[in-house]
Each structure stands twice: as C-alpha cells, then as structure tokens.
Amino acid sequence: MIDPITIKDVKLKLGELCRKKRQSYGLSQEDLGEVLGLSRYTIQKFESGKNATLDTVLKIVNHFGLLPSITKEIDQEIANQNNISLY
Amino acid sequence: MIDPITIKDVKLKLGELCRKKRQSYGLSQEDLGEVLGLSRYTIQKFESGKNATLDTVLKIVNHFGLLPSITKEIDQEIANQNNISLY
DNA sequence: TATATTTGTGTATTATAATAAACAATTATG
DNA sequence: CATAATTGTTTATTATAATACACAAATATA
Numbered sequence: 001m002i003d004p005i006t007i008k009d010v011k012l013k014l015g016e017l018c019r020k021k022r023q024s025y026g027l028s029q030e031d032l033g034e035v036l037g038l039s040r041y042t043i044q045k046f047e048s049g050k051n052a053t054l055d056t057v058l059k060i061v062n063h064f065g066l067l068p069s070i071t072k073e074i075d076q077e078i079a080n081q082n083n084i085s086l087y
Numbered sequence: 088m089i090d091p092i093t094i095k096d097v098k099l100k101l102g103e104l105c106r107k108k109r110q111s112y113g114l115s116q117e118d119l120g121e122v123l124g125l126s127r128y129t130i131q132k133f134e135s136g137k138n139a140t141l142d143t144v145l146k147i148v149n150h151f152g153l154l155p156s157i158t159k160e161i162d163q164e165i166a167n168q169n170n171i172s173l174y
Numbered sequence: 175t176a177t178a179t180t181t182g183t184g185t186a187t188t189a190t191a192a193t194a195a196a197c198a199a200t201t202a203t204g
Numbered sequence: 205c206a207t208a209a210t211t212g213t214t215t216a217t218t219a220t221a222a223t224a225c226a227c228a229a230a231t232a233t234a
Contacts, residue, residue: 176234179233185224186225189223194215194216194217195215197213199210200210203208
C-alpha cells in the first residue's frame with residue numbers, strides 16, 4: 001500500500017512550485033507580492049505550505065502562466081463527468 | 088486575439104465541477120458538507136464561484152478523487168522548472 | 175569581512191471566509 | 205396537486221487569511 005497524497009502534501013508542493021518559479025524569474029517575495037497586489041507575508045506563508053485563499057493561489061498560478069493548463073484539466077474533468085454514464 | 092482565461096472563470100468552472108460531481112453521487116450540498124466537515128453554505132458559495140480557502144478547495148477536490156491528477160500536474164511543473172535552463 | 179538584500183518570524187489590526195440558523199423559492203416525489 | 209427535499213439567500217457571529225510593521229537570521233554582493 002502506497003501512502004496516499006494528503007492535502008498538506010499538495011499545499012507544500014504548491015509552495016515549492018511558487019518558490020521555484022519566483023526564483024527562476026529573479027524575483028524576491030517582496031517583488032512577487034507587489035506585482036500581484038499581495039503582501040510579502042502572504043507569499044511567504046503560501047510558499048511554506050500554509051493555508052491561503054483561492055484568489056491568492058490563482059493570482060500566483062496565473063502569474064506563472066499556469067492558468068490555461070489548470071483550466072484544461074477542469075474542463076476535461078467536467079467533460080469526463082458528463083460521459084461517465086455512457087459506460 | 089482570443090479572450091484570456093480569468094481567475095473568475097476558473098472559480099466558476101471549479102464550482103461547476105463540484106456541482107456535477109456531487110450530483111453524480113446523488114449528494115445534496117448538505118450531504119457533501121457533512122462528509123467534508125464543511126457547512127452547506129460553504130459548498131453553496133464554492134459552487135457559485137465565490138472565493139474560498141485552499142483547504143476547502145482541496146477537501147472537495149480530494150473527495151472526488153482529483154488530488155492525484157493535481158499532484159501530478161504540480162510535480163510536472165516543478166520538474167519542468169528544473170529543466171528550463173537546459174534549452 | 176563588511177554591507178546590502180532577502181527571508182523567516184513575531185505582534186497587532188483589518189478583511190473576509192466559514193459557521194449557524196432561518197426562510198423563501200425551486201425542484202423532486204408521493 | 206400536495207408534500208418533501210433541495211437550493212438560494214439573508215443576518216449575525218466566529219475563525220482565520222491578509223495586511224502592516226518591526227527585527228533577527230540567513231544569504232548574496234561589494
């Protein structure tokens with residue numbers, strides 16, 4: 001039995017992704033917060049895997065160009081849901 | 088020029104996905120809230136595209152078995168980030 | 175090494191998500 | 205049609221995310 005993915009895991013991964021993306025652009029937490037209209041503290045907390053609001057997450061994700069792939073994923077799940085009774 | 092995906096769009100899509108998934112399991116908003124330890128009002132607001140916390144989103148997403156695919160996506164982006172300077 | 179920058183952490187305050195309860199409007203069921 | 209169940213929407217309260225500020229620790233730069 002493999003250990004299941006937890007919500008905490010996902011939050012930590014999201015934080016890690018934010019940090020790596022941010023650093024790849026040479027931005028400080030302060031810089032990123034400023035362009036997104038968020039405080040440095042909010043970025044700091046997000047990157048360390050703390051809870052956040054969906055708006056904060058999507059602002060960050062959007063800034064790094066990941067909104068299309070997320071949208072695609074959601075659209076696929078919705079489409080998949082509509083077909084599920086056909087099998 | 089195609090119209091870009093907005094954060095509002097994504098929130099609406101997430102709400103739609105929750106509603107469809109929930110209904111496919113024959114659950115009321117009340118039912119879903121109960122199993123997730125959330126109030127019906129929180130489910131109601133999420134399904135109508137309002138802002139929410141990451142914990143709330145991930146609880147819902149997790150309940151419908153979508154955490155692995157999200158994790159995979161994040162992992163891919165992190166890996167992709169590590170490789171980006173190779174090109 | 176010395177200085178500057180960035181990051182982690184603390185405290186207090188503000189904004190807002192989450193809860194609880196009630197009621198009307200809608201939708202499903204007998 | 206009548207009744208039950210579900211959903212949408214309010215109001216008030218509580219919990220907590222976000223902000224602003226300061227300061228120490230860590231990291232990068234001259």
